[in-house]
Amino acid sequence: MTRRGRIVLKLPVWAACLAPLALLAWRAATDQLGANPISFVTNTLGDWTLRILLASLAMTPLGIVLGAAWPVTLRRLLGLFAFAYACLHFSVWIVLDFFFDWARMGEDILKRPYITLGMLALLTLTPLAVTSTSGMVKRLGGRAWRRLHRLAYAAGVLAALHFIWLAKVGRTDQYWHAAVLALLLGVRLVHWGVRAVRRRRAAAAAVGATPSAASRP
């Protein structure tokens, strides 16, 4: 892909990923964060973390379905934005919500297992963000790097569970997000399944063609 092509592709992604942040800043500046601003900011950042993470997880399946290469070129950018939103979401919890009251935070973590899940999701994303550079891909080797970056799916599952667990009775958006994740995982599973069957058939055909097979009684 040309440099120009990459820019055309990535510019809207930058704009879309920064828009929620800009909107939050604008709401903050014009006193439109509602009666409970800290809760509103925390929830908004959490929502967008999961949405952008889902978008980054959608790129590979999208490439499979479309038979196109361009979606995969957006994967890293989306993944890094998801990580950035996750960090902001976490920081707001520490700074604005609990104002560095570590004892209370510790208590809350023990009593609210969904916080543990959210933290695990963030921890899972961290090595992926660190190894996201091209240099790191080379250093780790393609195979090891790909294996490591499958953790993105684990992060998605953890984040979706975090949302399902914290959402109160009657809310439904947590299920919509989980459904999208299940769909994305489903596309990959079917793809893996189809490839495995093809590989086995190819292997069987190769075995059938060897002399050792022919010499069997």
Next chain:
Amino acid sequence: MLIKRAERFTSNDVTDPALYLSRRELMAGAAAWALLPGASAAALPAPAPLQATRNVGRSLNEPPTKYEHATTYNNFYEFGVDKDDPARLAGSLRPRPWSVRVDGLVQKPKTFDIDELLRLFPLEERVYALRCVEAWSMIIPWIGFPLAALLGRVEPAGSARFVEFTTLLDPEQFPGQRPGFFGSSLDWPYVEGLRLDEALHPLTLVTVGMYGRVLPNQNGAPIRVVVPWKYGFKSAKSIVRIRLVREQPATAWARANPREYGFYSNVNPAVSHPRWSQATERRIGEFRRRTTLPFNGYADQVAALYTGMDLRKHY
């Protein structure tokens, strides 16, 4: 040779309406998914003024939460599960004409018209703390009269042990009562309840107004109860029936999730909600969290109701 095929069917002809309507709902959900939940609520016309004398002895000496916040940040699932749904959608509720049936184990069951109730009992203003189970709180100047006065009129029978409150059931006025894609948020109608001695406690207030005005729709118009030492969901809104019963009522939240919401639901910093701590709360309008007080600060007045009870078990 060119063979033309006539388009005899469209997908509309072969698709069950129920199916494509549910697909539309799915798409609407997907569209909503893309939008940010709005924090802004439309400017609301202020309800009519309502005269009342402040009961200083029963009032906190703290500045009330901003009226704008108390009327735009609400849990009232009959309108929807988001905090701004009640303020946005409350226009569909018609608080007049309205009547409340008070019956069950009473000597003189009676249906009261709302305006009759306003004439029967002298209205007082009481500044109470409101603590939501979601760990936020407000200070609200309510207007109303003690529930004990109303119950006195119907003369509870000796066999009555609990009081059950039922909220209006009408999906036309309450959009949140219409089932969505994943079913209903709660089993309607909303039912809440108190032990008779809790209901007769002088703090338990039948409420018809707030901030010197008639109760706004999103705050439970035209008539609700306020039980300040319990989590907010115990204070039933838009009540159409008050029934005295022998058995403990099956309340809406306890039915939806018995492990998380008990019948008593007294504000108790020592007993956590299974998914969050109740040790602290955020007072709306403040930055730092506050320590939550036992019985929401009303322990000196109500703790005696629970002498000998294990409040960890009866959460």
